[in-house]
Amino acid sequence: FMALYVESKDVEEKEEEKxxxxxxxxxxxxxxxxxxxxxxxxxxRGAEKLPKDGxxxxxxxxxxxxxxxxxxxxxxxxxxxxxxxxxTKDMFLIxxxxxxxxxxxxxxxxDREALKxxxxxxxxxxxxxxxxxxFPEGYVSLDGKLRHFRGxxxxxxxxxxxxxxxxxxxxxxxxxxxxxxLKRSQVExxxxxxxxxxxxxSMTTVDLGERVYESxxxxxxxx
Numbered sequence: 528f529m530a531l532y533v534e535s536k537d538v539e540e541k542e543e544e545k546x547x548x549x550x551x552x553x554x555x556x557x558x559x560x561x562x563x564x565x566x567x568x569x570x571x572r573g574a575e576k577l578p579k580d581g582x583x584x585x586x587x588x589x590x591x592x593x594x595x596x597x598x599x600x601x602x603x604x605x606x607x608x609x610x611x612x613x614x615t616k617d618m619f620l621i622x623x624x625x626x627x628x629x630x631x632x633x634x635x636x637x638d639r640e641a642l643k644x645x646x647x648x649x650x651x652x653x654x655x656x657x658x659x660x661x662f663p664e665g666y667v668s669l670d671g672k673l674r675h676f677r678g679x680x681x682x683x684x685x686x687x688x689x690x691x692x693x694x695x696x697x698x699x700x701x702x703x704x705x706x707x708x709l710k711r712s713q714v715e716x717x718x719x720x721x722x723x724x725x726x727x728x729s730m731t732t733v734d735l736g737e738r739v740y741e742s743x744x745x746x747x748x749x750x
């Protein structure tokens with residue numbers, strides 16, 4: 528932890544060149560501990576669809592700050608590097624751990640900086656370092672309803688030539704509130720579908736975004 532504290536001081540100074548298996552294992556153990564102690568029952572459906580060979584782009588709706596942890600809980604072999612808000616970089620220990628796992632930070636207010644993040648993610652996937660996890664809404668949904676997407680994230684799959692894994696989360700905001708009080712909660716994590724590389728590359732970014740949006744809406748039961 529002392530090493531991580533020191534690292535957190537200069538996260539911006541260098542790009543991590545490879546995924547740290549040590550910190551990934553440590554992260555998974557910590558997540559399992561939190562899920563168990565926090566009495567969070569995770570109903571995971573469709574995990575068998577996750578690609579077993581090759582990289583992918585995982586996209587999901589966003590309801591709370593614990594969403595990445597719950598996805599990693601359900602797909603421990605996914606080797607996911609998440610795109611997170613730039614403010615996460617300064618969080619004690621968390622920023623340093625994310626750095627070790629090749630997670631990338633995005634400035635949602637500046638398109639040029641956001642583009643640099645997208646390009647870096649394409650490079651990570653192409654170089655077979657990790658798969659990318661992203662919440663295309665860009666922000667946590669305050670009311671839990673699916674919001675419109677920032678379509679640029681789908682460029683990662685198209686330019687890297689990988690499939691898109693579509694997931695949904697339900698009840699994670701309530702679970703996080705109950706977790707802080709050590710009260711039992713239940714969440715749903717669904718792997719809805721995997722859009723093949725061929726389909727991804729045959730569609731425009733707009734069409735791909737609409738396909739994913741409709742797939743999520745259908746699974747969430749929203750109008």
